[in-house]
Amino acid sequence: MIKKFLIVLPLLAASAAAQAPARPPAPAPAFRRPPAFPERPPVDPALVESGKGLYGVHCTFCHGVDARGGSGGPNLIRTAVVLNDKDGELIGPIIKEGRTGMPKFDLNDAQISGIAAFIHSFKVGGYDVSRMTPPTIVTGEATAGEAYFAKTCSGCHSVNGNLKGIASRISDPKRLQQTWLMPGSGGGFGGPVATRVAPVTVTVTTAPGKTVKGRLNRIDDFYVLLTEEDGTPRTFTRDGDNPKVELNDPLKGHRDLLGSYTDKDIHNLTAYLVTVK
């Protein structure tokens, strides 16, 4: 990588210098076809699935469910970066550093290579599919969405109960979609956070029958940091299962489901939920 830059940069500098005398600017290059659809080696479907979940959480809102452009982000499928990327090595720095209009994300290389695999799983196609993208994301069938809701969501939700009037409260279909995909993630783009999600809590068993409970601040292999209900911060060192640590993530149900939706499910479910006024 570094070697490449060392070679390329002097060349660029030289050609810039050669053009320096007041010459009329070179005519804009004629439209060049993007590189032919790159043949990609088959990838592990599990990697694509993991990337799909992460993409759904972090990228869908701006780049669209199918990466063909969304609210505030461009179509990614035919950009040079994506076409030339193999395993996240070009997409990764953009994710980590952000761009104008795109926040940076704290994702690790494995997560990035999953996201890249997911983006690469879309066919580039011979014509510009993005032009055919309908102006609304509400393209699914509400009745199919209702059936899917009954099967998948009704264990925790009801449209006469905790989701009553959800489409009146969240009237923008994109935000509504982002909210049901991952509650709490619909905000942060300049709008209000739609959902107040209870924090992840943790219970640490310090001695037989003795537990400390609180809101999880951080956990890794060596430490668990929490804040007790009265505001006291606590830190415990961890050594394997000692002490016993139990996490309670209120959105576990949503996280588990993320990888299982097809694009069709997503469109149908959103088409249904926008009717829940």
Ligand code: HEC
């Ligand atoms: C808040 C909206 C937003 C979010 C969220 C977002 N992006 Fe972007 N993204 C943008 C915008 C706007 C650009 C164009 C920036 C520019 O023109 O420099 C962009 C550009 C990109 C590019 C470069 C495209 C090119 O042609 O060079 C890639 C790759 C990309 N985004 C991937 C992602 C991925 C992967 C995620 C999720 C981890 C993500 N983006 C999340 C708004 C967003």
Ligand code: HEC
């Ligand atoms: C295992 C339980 C569970 C399942 C299954 C589940 N959810 Fe949720 N959902 C939650 C929890 C917990 C929240 C956080 C907000 C709360 O506590 O009500 C939430 C929040 C939401 C919100 C935001 C609500 C608001 O008031 O802003 C929407 C919308 C939503 N879920 C839709 C769905 C849909 C659609 C499905 C099925 C695809 C689904 N959920 C499946 C537990 C679940």
